[in-house]
Amino acid sequence: MRIDRKRLAQSIDELGKIGETPRGGLTRVALTDDDRRGRDLMVRWMREAGLRVTVDQMGNIFGERVGAERLPPVMIGSHIDSVPTGGKYDGQLGVLCGLETIRALDQHRVRTRHPVTLAIFTNEEGARFQPAMIASGVMAGKIPLEDAYNARDKDGLRLVDELERIGYLGAEPCVPRPFRAYLELHIEQGPVLEEEGFAVGIVDGIVAISWSRLTLHGVQDHAGPTPMRIRHDALVAAADVVAGVRSIARELGGDVVTTVGNLTVQPNIVNAIPGTVTLSIDMRDPRSETLDTARERLDATVKDACAREGVRYELEHYWRVPYTPFAPDVVAAIERAAAATGARHRHILSGAGHDAQYMAAIGPAGMIFVPSRDGRSHCEEEFTPMDDIEHGATTLFLAAVDLAGRV
Ligand SMILES: [Zn+2]
Numbered sequence: 001m002r003i004d005r006k007r008l009a010q011s012i013d014e015l016g017k018i019g020e021t022p023r024g025g026l027t028r029v030a031l032t033d034d035d036r037r038g039r040d041l042m043v044r045w046m047r048e049a050g051l052r053v054t055v056d057q058m059g060n061i062f063g064e065r066v067g068a069e070r071l072p073p074v075m076i077g078s079h080i081d082s083v084p085t086g087g088k089y090d091g092q093l094g095v096l097c098g099l100e101t102i103r104a105l106d107q108h109r110v111r112t113r114h115p116v117t118l119a120i121f122t123n124e125e126g127a128r129f130q131p132a133m134i135a136s137g138v139m140a141g142k143i144p145l146e147d148a149y150n151a152r153d154k155d156g157l158r159l160v161d162e163l164e165r166i167g168y169l170g171a172e173p174c175v176p177r178p179f180r181a182y183l184e185l186h187i188e189q190g191p192v193l194e195e196e197g198f199a200v201g202i203v204d205g206i207v208a209i210s211w212s213r214l215t216l217h218g219v220q221d222h223a224g225p226t227p228m229r230i231r232h233d234a235l236v237a238a239a240d241v242v243a244g245v246r247s248i249a250r251e252l253g254g255d256v257v258t259t260v261g262n263l264t265v266q267p268n269i270v271n272a273i274p275g276t277v278t279l280s281i282d283m284r285d286p287r288s289e290t291l292d293t294a295r296e297r298l299d300a301t302v303k304d305a306c307a308r309e310g311v312r313y314e315l316e317h318y319w320r321v322p323y324t325p326f327a328p329d330v331v332a333a334i335e336r337a338a339a340a341t342g343a344r345h346r347h348i349l350s351g352a353g354h355d356a357q358y359m360a361a362i363g364p365a366g367m368i369f370v371p372s373r374d375g376r377s378h379c380e381e382e383f384t385p386m387d388d389i390e391h392g393a394t395t396l397f398l399a400a401v402d403l404a405g406r407v
Helices: 005-016 033-048 092-107 134-139 145-149 159-165 192-196 234-252 288-309 328-341 355-362 386-404
Strands: 052-055 061-065 074-079 116-121 181-187 200-206 208-217 257-259 263-266 276-285 312-321 345-350 365-370
Touching: 005 033, 005 092, 005 386, 033 052, 033 061, 033 092, 033 116, 061 092, 074 092, 074 355, 074 386, 092 116, 092 181, 092 386, 116 134, 134 145, 134 355, 145 159, 181 328, 181 355, 181 386, 192 200, 192 345, 200 328, 200 355, 200 386, 208 234, 208 288, 234 257, 234 263, 234 276, 234 288, 276 288, 288 312, 328 345, 328 365, 328 386, 345 365, 355 365, 365 386
Parallel strands: 074 116, 074 181, 181 365, 200 345
Antiparallel strands: 052 061, 061 116, 200 365, 208 276, 208 312, 257 276, 263 276
């Protein structure tokens, strides 16, 4: 049994037209009119496939295909929102491979013991409303519903008002629901599968993440009359920290990655010595202990850089998620399915967060990766070859049948 490659390719094309950019990418930001059009098309396809469609208080959409017994479903999910000028594969591909799984079940007249449910999560990207993965976070009980409703975009619009405006403020409670397994297919967003010639990645877990915020207080002064020997330049210390953060990864080696992604300079003008700089530090590794070491190195790096330049600082380690392992029985089912497709496959870790991370907190979850060309994502160049998509989608389909139990 396989999925229908042509039907899947057509769906990718059709949904990809909603919010398509001139260069073939996708701008379908959460709770915009294009997001509504995308949701409407998905709901129509789900109803045409005979699913019972419901919407919860966070606008998450569920479509259930009944099982032979009253059991918790095998849930297949992802998201259809994108970042601005993103690609047509991140998120949407997982949802459409889930829909194709449902269609293939019907086509092959497969009855399953457990129901199979397709789930579409609201605002996964966090491009418009922070934090990312807000709706699966509420469902997992990790983010209060009120906080999510009050999240505001840059124009001050509230998430709950935008949900209502596009007609997706549902009545079903957004609470943990039981499931037999949660499955999510996603693009890798990194180079490993493509470089090594694998079509399918069996994801063992999601790396641990540490976020820190550093504020440096130097002495703002005139760029002309102030001699070099009496300067306390916050940006010079920050530059040392940026280079030092890179060194932490180089010195620790292995899989650890470290990034300074955000930096603000005050007053940020040509003729003033920077008085205040804030910057962000993102560090990730499969092993939580590595991040403990990395944080100690970061503390020392900041202390030394600030001592050299004579600036004061505050360093806050304000967010931390541990390594999220996926459920061994779900990972094993995905591995059996991948082997059955004949695709070259390997085990892999996810360096990015996904809705599956929150789902793993409330039930057995697993993920399937397909390659990203040049490792790129969140850009219009995002691309996955159809051969790999077919292998990934068939893996998803066979894993769902395995976990849902064929009768
Ligand atoms: Zn995604």
